[in-house]
Amino acid sequence: MIAAGAFDEAALVVAALSSRAEEREEAFRRLYESLSPRLYSVCFGITRDAADAQDAVQETFVSIQRALPEFRGGAQLSTWAYQIAVRAAVQVRSRRARHSGEEVDAQAMDPRPGVEEAVEARQRKAHLDRAMKTLSLEHRTVLSLFAVEGLSHQEIARILGIPEGTVWSRLHLARKRLAAAMQTSASASPAR
Amino acid sequence: MKTCDEFQLAIEMQQRGALEVGSGSEAQAHVAGCAICQRELAQLAEVDAALKVTPGAPPSRYSEVAQALGRDRFWSKYLPSIALGSFVGQGALLALLISPDAPLKVWGIISAAGVVFAAAVTLEVRRKRRSTLEAARLGVEAWARHRRAQLKADQSDLRKMMWILPVMGLLMVAGAAVMGSEQRLGQWLLGGTAAAVVGLMIYFAAVTGPRLRRERAELGEAS
Numbered sequence: 367m368i369a370a371g372a373f374d375e376a377a378l379v380v381a382a383l384s385s386r387a388e389e390r391e392e393a394f395r396r397l398y399e400s401l402s403p404r405l406y407s408v409c410f411g412i413t414r415d416a417a418d419a420q421d422a423v424q425e426t427f428v429s430i431q432r433a434l435p436e437f438r439g440g441a442q443l444s445t446w447a448y449q450i451a452v453r454a455a456v457q458v459r460s461r462r463a464r465h466s467g468e469e470v471d472a473q474a475m476d477p478r479p480g481v482e483e484a485v486e487a488r489q490r491k492a493h494l495d496r497a498m499k500t501l502s503l504e505h506r507t508v509l510s511l512f513a514v515e516g517l518s519h520q521e522i523a524r525i526l527g528i529p530e531g532t533v534w535s536r537l538h539l540a541r542k543r544l545a546a547a548m549q550t551s552a553s554a555s556p557a558r
Numbered sequence: 559m560k561t562c563d564e565f566q567l568a569i570e571m572q573q574r575g576a577l578e579v580g581s582g583s584e585a586q587a588h589v590a591g592c593a594i595c596q597r598e599l600a601q602l603a604e605v606d607a608a609l610k611v612t613p614g615a616p617p618s619r620y621s622e623v624a625q626a627l628g629r630d631r632f633w634s635k636y637l638p639s640i641a642l643g644s645f646v647g648q649g650a651l652l653a654l655l656i657s658p659d660a661p662l663k664v665w666g667i668i669s670a671a672g673v674v675f676a677a678a679v680t681l682e683v684r685r686k687r688r689s690t691l692e693a694a695r696l697g698v699e700a701w702a703r704h705r706r707a708q709l710k711a712d713q714s715d716l717r718k719m720m721w722i723l724p725v726m727g728l729l730m731v732a733g734a735a736v737m738g739s740e741q742r743l744g745q746w747l748l749g750g751t752a753a754a755v756v757g758l759m760i761y762f763a764a765v766t767g768p769r770l771r772r773e774r775a776e777l778g779e780a781s
């Protein structure tokens with residue numbers, strides 16, 4: 367069971383399929399509030415762009431609504447939502463010609479004077495963003511799911527549809543590549 | 559003989575409770591005497607800390623999402639009927655404008671096109687629903703594999719279309735040119751279809767092609 371924001375999935379699915387508009391609306395609002403922060407985190411991990419991540423979350427909910435009448439509970443609703451979110455993030459990113467990295471750089475370049483920790487945190491975030499962009503989708507996806515609080519390796523394996531052992535080794539490799547890329551990024555733009 | 563990577567992985571699995579404490583003793587002994595493993599494990603811990611700093615949760619955009627859900631519900635339900643109604647209505651108008659002598663024939667042709675278009679829209683709505691359901695059955699990994707193969711096929715089809723469409727357009731224009739002036743209706747239909755074909759070609763070249771390339775680059779090759 368996916369830990370954070372626990373909710374009764376079965377009841378929510380029934381309510382979301384209700385013929386009464388208010389009941390349906392309420393069910394989707396609760397579903398959105400339960401899942402959207404974690405879906406956003408996954409989508410942001412893949413797209414590294416706040417606007418793209420928000421669009422991907424929106425598309426995820428549209429897809430859920432479209433397919434919910436035929437959802438038979440072969441998978442957990444939240445697992446299914448993560449799977450759809452990964453697809454939506456890939457598609458939103460490829461639909462856009464631009465992939466902005468400027469937002470992150472601007473934050474790193476505009477620290478408030480005297481707040482060293484904030485500067486350091488921003489720089490670390492900038493290095494992380496740059497480093498993530500150099501990774502393959504496979505690695506970005508597994509890292510983004512790993513970053514979601516409460517998602518176990520077993521659940522990540524279920525979302526990706528791969529054995530749990532593969533998740534462990536892929537995650538290990540992805541983190542090593544990320545560490546190397548972060549170091550490269552840090553040495554390419556030393557602390558100001 | 560085990561590698562440093564394998565020892566590091568064993569330590570991590572043990573730390574996260576995926577391995578029994580006793581089973582990692584060989585790895586612990588190795589790491590205790592290996593400066594490379596110690597440094598790399600420290601780097602991985604830093605990476606984990608950086609990853610766990612989640613991006614500032616965005617303010618709730620449920621009102622926007624609710625609007626998008628409403629729009630999607632409306633169009634999924636009514637688009638085929640709206641498309642059909644639009645063709646039938648426009649057909650009646652065009653029939654009177656183009657062919658006042660035999661309006662029923664033109665109206666019939668345009669309405670038949672509307673039926674085909676509405677059926678295609680219905681199929682597309684169902685296809686989208688099915689493709690979403692596939693995600694639950696396949697998992698991300700299998701979906702990515704499937705999508706890579708699909709993109710390759712789509713790009714190949716698109717390349718063929720970029721030859722076929724101009725030829726079709728030229729044939730239509732040539733057909734319209736050889737028609738006599740008494741066949742004004744045929745000329746209108748062929749000219750209009752040729753213009754639509756050119757528009758489609760421009761759209762494929764400017765939008766679809768680059769999008770397929772970007773998505774293929776994004777999905778990369780399976781490792």
